[in-house]
Each structure stands twice: as C-alpha cells, then as structure tokens.
Amino acid sequence: EVQLVESGGDLVQPGGSLRLSCTVSRFTFSIFWMSWVRQTPGRGLEWVGNINPDGSEKYYVDSVKGRFTISRDNARNSLYLQMNSLRAEDTAVYYCATDSGYLDHWGQGTLVTVSS
Amino acid sequence: DIVVTQSPDSLAVSLGERATINCKSSQNVLYSSNNKNYLAWYQQKPRQPPKLLISWASTRESGVPDRFSGSGSGTDFALTISSLQAEDVAVYYCKQYYSPPHTFGQGTRLEI
Numbered sequence: 001e002v003q004l005v006e007s008g009g010d011l012v013q014p015g016g017s018l019r020l021s022c023t024v025s026r027f028t029f030s031i032f033w034m035s036w037v038r039q040t041p042g043r044g045l046e047w048v049g050n051i052n053p054d055g056s057e058k059y060y061v062d063s064v065k066g067r068f069t070i071s072r073d074n075a076r077n078s079l080y081l082q083m084n085s086l087r088a089e090d091t092a093v094y095y096c097a098t099d100s101g102y103l104d105h106w107g108q109g110t111l112v113t114v115s116s
Numbered sequence: 117d118i119v120v121t122q123s124p125d126s127l128a129v130s131l132g133e134r135a136t137i138n139c140k141s142s143q144n145v146l147y148s149s150n151n152k153n154y155l156a157w158y159q160q161k162p163r164q165p166p167k168l169l170i171s172w173a174s175t176r177e178s179g180v181p182d183r184f185s186g187s188g189s190g191t192d193f194a195l196t197i198s199s200l201q202a203e204d205v206a207v208y209y210c211k212q213y214y215s216p217p218h219t220f221g222q223g224t225r226l227e228i
Contacts, residue, residue: 035218037166045158045166045209047218059216062117095165101213102156104177106165 002027002105004096009110016086016114022079022096022107030074033099036081038092039109046092048081050099063089086114118143118212122221129228135197137224139188139210146190147214154214157186157195160223161206169208170195202228 008020022034036048049060051070058070069082079096091114097103119142129135145154153173158166168177170186173193183198197204205228210221 044223045160045211045220047211047220050216050218061217100171101154102168102171102211103158103166104168104171106167108165 002098004098004105004107006094006096006107006110009094009112011113011115012086013116014087014114017082017084018086018112020081020083020094020096020110020112022081024077024079024096024098027077027098027105029072029077034070034072034079035097035099035103036070036079037095037097037103037106038090039095040089040092048094051079083112086112088114090114117217118145118215118219120210120212120219120221122208122210122224124224125222126225126227129197129200129226131202131228132199135200135204135226137195137208137210137226139193139195139221141191141193141212141214143214144190145212145214153189153193154212155186155188155193156211156213157184158209158211159204159206160209166209197226200226200228 003025006022035050051058067085071080093109095109096107098105121140123138155173157170160166174186185196187194207223207225209223
C-alpha cells in the first residue's frame with residue numbers, strides 16, 4: 001500500500017518561514033505529479049499547488065504565489081513545500097497527495113499554525 | 117479560475133434511503149479530445165484525510181462500494197449513494213482538475 005508521511009508542521013510567527021516534507025513509499029514516486037492540499041480548521045479543502053515528475057512544471061493557487069515553492073527530490077522519494085511570508089490565514093493542516101489529476105493517495109497531514 | 121459549487125451544504129438522509137449531492141462548475145470540465153470530465157469526488161470522515169471515491173466524474177475507485185455512483189457532464193455533476201449506510205456519514209467534496217488552479221467545492225455534510 002502506498003504510504004505518504006508529511007512532516008515539518010509547527011507554530012510559526014506571522015512573516016516567518018517553514019518547510020514541509022512529504023516522504024512517499026511503496027510507490028513509483030519519480031513518474032507521478034504530486035500535490036499539496038490544505039484544510040483550515042473546521043473548513044474545507046484548498047488545493048495549494050502541484051509539481052510534475054521532473055520538477056520543471058509547477059502550478060499554484062493565487063493566494064500562495066510568490067510565497068510558497070513546491071519542489072521534489074526523486075532520489076529521496078520526497079516532496080517539499082517551502083512557505084515564506086506566512087500569514088494567519090495560512091494556518092491549516094497540509095496534506096500531500098499523489099496527483100493523477102484526481103488525488104488518489106493522501107498522507108495524514110501536518111498542522112501549520114501561524115500566530116504570534 | 118473555475119469555481120466549483122456544491123449543493124446542498126448539508127443533507128440528512130435516513131438509513132437505506134438515497135442521497136444525492138450536486139456539484140456545479142463555472143466552466144465546462146469536459147475535455148473534447150478524450151471525452152472525459154475532469155471531475156472527482158472525495159469522502160472525508162472526521163480526523164482522516166480525504167479519500168478518493170470517483171474520478172472522471174463516474175469511474176468508481178477500486179474498493180469503493182457500488183452504492184456510490186457519479187454522473188453528469190460538462191458543468192453539472194452528482195454523487196449518489198443509493199442506500200445510505202451508517203458508515204457513509206462524512207463530508208463529501210467534488211474537485212475539478214481540468215485546469216489549474218484545481219478547485220474543490222465547499223463540501224456537503226451528510227448525516228443520518
């Protein structure tokens with residue numbers, strides 16, 4: 001069974017930075033797109049962005065463009081989300097997911113809290 | 117950006133009865149070259165990540181009970197649970213993947 005494990009969530013002050021990681025196992029990571037999705041407490045899901053297999057193509061939701069960067073290391077079966085200039089509204093559980101267009105495998109999520 | 121709107125926001129259905137959740141996209145998500153609708157349905161239970169139920173608007177994922185079905189094309193879609201079971205209590209989301217940014221509906225809370 002495919003396994004995705006996110007890490008790196010923490011409490012951070014507004015304006016701060018954080019890097020999330022997602023390690024994938026039992027899956028041919030290097031040939032698939034990957035996505036980040038977030039969920040604010042008590043609210044719905046928001047697609048944050050995705051990255052193609054070789055990392056050359058990336059897309060983001062407008063609210064994070066210029067602040068967040070998705071990257072990957074295929075040798076380490078790992079996906080990353082670098083988050084800069086964090087705002088209170090970025091507080092959420094962040095999920096990574098395998099992306100075939102539809103998101104077929106998800107991690108359990110990691111909580112990011114932006115607060116002073 | 118494509119806006120995806122679900123209705124209703126919440127729904128209460130009796131055990132064994134039919135439940136239908138609607139999803140409307142602000143733009144067509146049917147890709148004419150392959151005749152596929154770029155629309156998926158997810159189920160999320162408390163304290164769990166979302167689970168993919170249906171892709172391409174109507175293709176049920178392996179292991180998903182056949183009481184779940186997806187229908188629709190273009191801009192209007194529906195998820196139907198033919199005979200509600202207790203374990204189906206959850207929040208259901210549709211999501212378009214026709215063009216980035218991919219967008220989710222706001223979710224529909226299904227209760228008994």
